[in-house]
Amino acid sequence: MWLYQKKLEYPVRIKCTNPRLAKFIISQYGGPDGELAASLRYLSQRFGMPDQKSKAILNDIGTEELAHLEMVGSIVHQLTDGVPVEELEKAGLGAYYTDHGVDVYPSSAAGVPFTAAYMAVNFRIKKSNVNYL
Numbered sequence: 001m002w003l004y005q006k007k008l009e010y011p012v013r014i015k016c017t018n019p020r021l022a023k024f025i026i027s028q029y030g031g032p033d034g035e036l037a038a039s040l041r042y043l044s045q046r047f048g049m050p051d052q053k054s055k056a057i058l059n060d061i062g063t064e065e066l067a068h069l070e071m072v073g074s075i076v077h078q079l080t081d082g083v084p085v086e087e088l089e090k091a092g093l094g095a096y097y098t099d100h101g102v103d104v105y106p107s108s109a110a111g112v113p114f115t116a117a118y119m120a121v122n123f124r125i126k127k128s129n130v131n132y133l
Contacts, residue, residue: 019087043058
């Protein structure tokens with residue numbers, strides 16, 4: 001279905017590690033307003049659309065959000081790559097590292113794992129009296 005070229009459209013090239021910054025950015029990966037929630041929200045809401053054009057638009061937006069997920073994950077990984085455990089602990093990522101190692105795990109900055117409750121899919125408009133596009 002997709003051709004994956006193994007390169008980001010906008011490559012992420014971070015030169016300095018910064019685990020403290022990574023702790024904040026991780027929320028954009030898997031927090032309540034992060035890219036994972038956004039992608040799933042669009043890909044789920046598409047089923048409630050009244051026509052194929054609007055479904056296709058939401059499908060395209062949802063897959064674009066997945067690309068953002070890859071970029072944010074690359075940022076977090078590069079900000080923490082090779083950082084000693086002591087520095088991760090000092091930045092507040094000790095428990096995160098203990099549970100997930102150097103992998104990027106979807107959670108908020110507070111360490112709350114991603115939950116489907118973040119999606120908030122609720123699109124209830126009668127098709128008969130709304131002009132969508």
